[in-house]
Amino acid sequence: MSVEATAPPRDRRTPVLVGAAVAAGTALLALVDPHDGGYGFCPMLRLTGWFCPFCGGLRTTHSLATGDLAGAWAANPMLTIALPMVALGWVWWLVRAWRSEPVRRSPTWVWVALGVGLLAFTVLRNLPALAPYLSPV
Numbered sequence: 355m356s357v358e359a360t361a362p363p364r365d366r367r368t369p370v371l372v373g374a375a376v377a378a379g380t381a382l383l384a385l386v387d388p389h390d391g392g393y394g395f396c397p398m399l400r401l402t403g404w405f406c407p408f409c410g411g412l413r414t415t416h417s418l419a420t421g422d423l424a425g426a427w428a429a430n431p432m433l434t435i436a437l438p439m440v441a442l443g444w445v446w447w448l449v450r451a452w453r454s455e456p457v458r459r460s461p462t463w464v465w466v467a468l469g470v471g472l473l474a475f476t477v478l479r480n481l482p483a484l485a486p487y488l489s490p491v
Contacts, residue, residue: 396409404480
């Protein structure tokens with residue numbers, strides 16, 4: 355008698371619930387313009403006077419959701435590039451979960467590169483010479 359070990363089925367609910375939550379948040383941002391205020395403030399900007407790598411992120415998301423690529427770029431160029439990539443990553447996660455493919459962990463270097471990139475963007479967007487190009491509008 356042979357007993358074959360089978361992997362437990364992957365959780366399909368998590369990527370669906372994450373996608374639904376992000377879609378709801380994006381819909382809210384598409385309907386309620388963050389340029390008008392009302393969403394709060396950035397703690398890093400308030401405490402240090404420096405723009406964090408995510409400053410302008412709500413305006414970027416609003417602009418992308420409403421099709422204003424120039425407005426998204428003006429608010430946060432890094433997120434204008436990163437958010438569509440994150441959306442593609444979510445689709446990849448959903449497809450792999452739906453097919454019950456095994457979980458693939460990101461190598462450590464990916465997380466180190468991401469941290470270094472965020473830190474570099476933070477420093478660059480706060481330099482006076484680059485502020486007109488990288489600071490949120």
